[in-house]
Amino acid sequence: FLKLINRKDQNFQHWYSEVVFSAKLIEHYDISGLYILRPSAVEIWETLQAFFDSEIKKMNVENCYFPMFVLDSHLKKEEAHNSGFKQEVAWVTKSGQSDLEAHLALRPSSETIMYPYYSKWIRGHRDLPLKLNQWCNAVRWVVGDPTPFIRSREFLWQEGHGAFATEDEAHAEALEILELYRRIYEEYLAVPVIKGTKSEMETFGGAIYTNTVEAFIPNTGCGIQGATTHCLGQKFAEKFEVKFEDKKGEKAMVWQNSWGYSTRTIGAMVMVHGDDKGLVLPPKVASTQVIVIPVPYKDVDTQGIYDTCKATVNMLCEAKIRAELDSRDSYSPEKKYSEWEMKGVPLRIEIRPMDLENKQVCVVRRDNGAKIHIANADLVEEIRKFLNNIQQNMFDVAKQKRDECIQVIHTWEEFKEALNQRKMILAPWCDEKDVELDVKRKTENEMGPAKTLCSPFDQPELPEGTKCFKSGKPAKKWTYWGRSY
Ligand SMILES: O=C1CCCN[C@@H]1CCCn1cnc2cc(F)c(F)cc2c1=O
Ligand SMILES: [Mg+2]
Secondary structure: OOOOOOOOOOOHHHHHHHHHHHOOOEEEOOOOOOEEEOHHHHHHHHHHHHHHHHHHHHOOOEEOOOOOEEEHHHHHOOHHHHOOOHHHOOEEEEEOOEEEEEEEEEOOOOHHHHHHHHHHHOOEHHHOOEEEEEEEEEEOOOOOOOEOOOEOOEEEEEEEEEEEOOHHHHHHHHHHHHHHHHHHHHHHOOOOOEEEEOOOOOOOOOOOEEEEEEEEEOOOOEEEEEEEEEEEEOHHHHHHOOEEEOOOOOEEEOEEEEEEEEOHHHHHHHHHHOEOOEOOOOHHHOOOOEEEEEOOEOOEOHHHHHHHHHHHHHHHHHOOOOEEEOOOOOOOHHHHHHHHHHOOOOEEEEEOHHHHHOOEEEEEEOOOOOEEEEEHHHHHHHHHHHHHHHHHHHHHHHHHHHHHHEEEOOOHHHHHHHHHOOOEEEEEEOOOHHHHHHHHHHHOOOOOOOEEEEEEOOOOOOOOOOEOOOOOOEOOEEEEEEEEO
């Protein structure tokens, strides 16, 4: 698995499956829709988790852990679970040979598991705000074609659940969390996202509104919902009787939000940055940032080369740069280059006899293939500059590509044309559901229908009299449309 068979621009789905396997992120499992996350995937997940966990702790969110099993009676209480979700719920019905008298659902999301205890724990206003989060798995027996990280029947995520005395606090925290999600994508994964609000049709049934960070995959022309925050209003509080005695001694219902991101983040990063040599890792999430490879020439000073490689790794590690030495003598340098390129390591250092003489090393960038010689004296400083430059360059290149995919349109004809060109369509919309239904019906194909992705917070000018691209009614907002995962 040192060379990919599929090309990213020719057969994206197969290219993607090959990359996640050949880069050793994923191992296939013998149950459809389930995948093994290998160490290099877990290392990326843990890097994101470390950032996000430390940030939410600054917001006084506390981590908890609720059981992953829920009684049918609780699950039913939330009508959102009865609508489109019913088919996705997985159940435990037996233990050993005997049937369980009460069937247990596996957690697809934890509102109905947690909120009976929110009701029990929240009595007075001093019990608020209650801000809990859990890092766990979730199970949804989805039927769409399984895609590692993007659509799997079990995934890792965090789910945060806030309960507040006032509506403003719930809104405010949800916006703070959405900004953390943007930072996860743009500052760590170097993936550009758009902050926006989901349409009513795309909003979770238990929420009054859903905000999202939307990513986009130029190769397929599909959007990806990167992470979500929901403002739940008092809908769950009503159903689960989550009330408190306010300062005036009156009974009031709490205002809630919930928010989550999952291992889908990793899939989006692979899709955006990968190339025909394999994975391309943003340095911030690369467990190995620099791989040092000895390139001996016949037996000229082989020991000297090895010693210099070792010293180079030590110097970089002392500077908190994650460097590794590949001293396997069973592999030729060329085979090593291919393997570490497949794994997406941002920088490679090659050391040959002539580099010893010139007191230099040869550095090769994974993002743009550039080959540069740097003097040993400037090593640490130069490598740190390269890593920062690669992180920024990967984001800039991805943002440029994503922006080139954005197409502003004003008519249905233009919409269809842009969709065929796999664009992320920005259109003036009357905000009426039957337009979404109509567009879905008229655009259904093997990649699925076009739908609203989000209405961006950052709204362009909407001149008086602008008409909805589809209904011709007065447009209310600019909205992104496209196919999506
Ligand atoms: O999206 C989030 C963030 C983390 C906390 N939960 C919210 C809403 C999840 C919405 N959702 C999403 N999918 C579901 C699938 C199911 F099978 C099911 F029973 C329930 C759900 C379900 O509630
Ligand atoms: Mg779903």
